[in-house]
């Protein structure tokens with residue numbers, strides 16, 4: 001069952017070959033056995049999960065099941081879930097019990113899915129290695145001395161280690177795609193505004209977007225079907241009809257025009273990853289696609305632009321954590337402003353403080369024009385580069401990450417090296433485009449590499465089709481770091 005697709009699991013549940021309570025118990029046992037080493041989950045609550053599984057079994061018995069009814073899904077600990085501790089990987093929220101459900105959580109509840117637990121993440125989703133979490137680093141199931149990527153590292157590790165059927169993640173600059181690549185799984189960040197941000201703890205609101213992380217493109221399509229939908233409580237939620245993201249999975253790829261940006265294959269890309277990505281592109285040619293050389297001239301500015309804009313938005317979003325109504329409050333303080341200072345000094349970790357300081361600086365009088373405004377203008381140019389590219393091609397492909405998973409601790413002392421982990425993913429967020437990562441092979445040390453697929457706005461169904469056809473022709477996505485077969 002652990003290697004079955006969501007569709008197969010759903011069929012087994014309907015055929016009463018297994019109950020949701022049994023399936024949930026199987027995963028809870030695996031979490032109990034492996035989470036002490038992997039640290040992929042911050043919180044589990046067997047009573048809640050099994051209660052939801054029981055309710056799902058009743059729906060199944062009545063013949064009222066939807067595609068994900070009874071399926072155990074892991075939720076990134078950035079989504080508020082009523083009655084669940086929701087920490088966002090921070091000491092600031094380490095005791096926070098959410099009083100309401102995020103829209104994403106509501107959608108999974110309506111679908112009858114089981115919430116298996118809350119996954120570990122970089123603090124406030126700031127990081128590329130899961131090492132900024134207050135709850136300690138997550139380990140990569142392919143090599144426990146390697147990072148799983150971040151910020152959705154717990155989700156990626158849990159999916160790869162078969163500690164859940166599928167998971168949710170969020171992606172502000174690459175946090176779904178980069179950990180998906182480093183853990184050998186599939187993940188998609190949809191077009192900005194497709195999934196509601198209501199109840200999703202804010203990092204950089206103009207970039208944050210939730211999406212699924214799973215073992216295949218087909219599984220991602222079923223997850224995305226549940227997650228999307230207009231929500232008036234998020235002012236940037238797009239008023240579009242619900243669509244079936246699995247509808248085009250089986251279309252042939254003949255004539256598909258794949259754009260290869262020269263900037264994505266230049267200096268800085270590990271030869272191992274380059275070789276795997278080129279191998280994937282060769283496979284696409286066999287499937288009938290043609291390649292077109294393109295250029296995204298402003299993409300080299302994406303990382304610096306992001307590290308002005310994302311901290312600017314974060315400094316504003318994180319000003320709400322003042323120790324007054326909820327969140328961490330310092331035990332001892334002299335007066336009100338001392339209480340604010342000490343609560344924030346003790347409640348936030350080093351990376352979060354660094355971002356708040358950068359953000360406050362670039363927004364301050366005298367620097368706003370030089371940094372923030374300038375970055376906004378370049379953001380526009382980056383989006384224009386993609387618009388020009390999509391006149392020549394249907395999708396863009398390249399590496400997801402410049403290297404495979406690096407060692408724990410390797411980039412901790414050098415924030416800029418860490419920031420460069422997202423060099424190929426960040427421009428997609430700045431433009432608001434959909435992007436995904438698909439496993440495309442392994443390096444010499446047996447660590448997975450990811451192929452990035454970037455589509456035009458609202459092309460998710462087409463991208464999932466493109467990924468699915470590749471996954472029918474190859475088996476990289478079904479390789480598993482789990483040796484035992486329970």
Ligand code: GLN
Pocket residue numbers: 125126127128150151170171172173174175176203310422
């Ligand atoms: N690694 C990037 C950062 O640290 C992106 C994180 C994300 O997408 N949430 O900001």
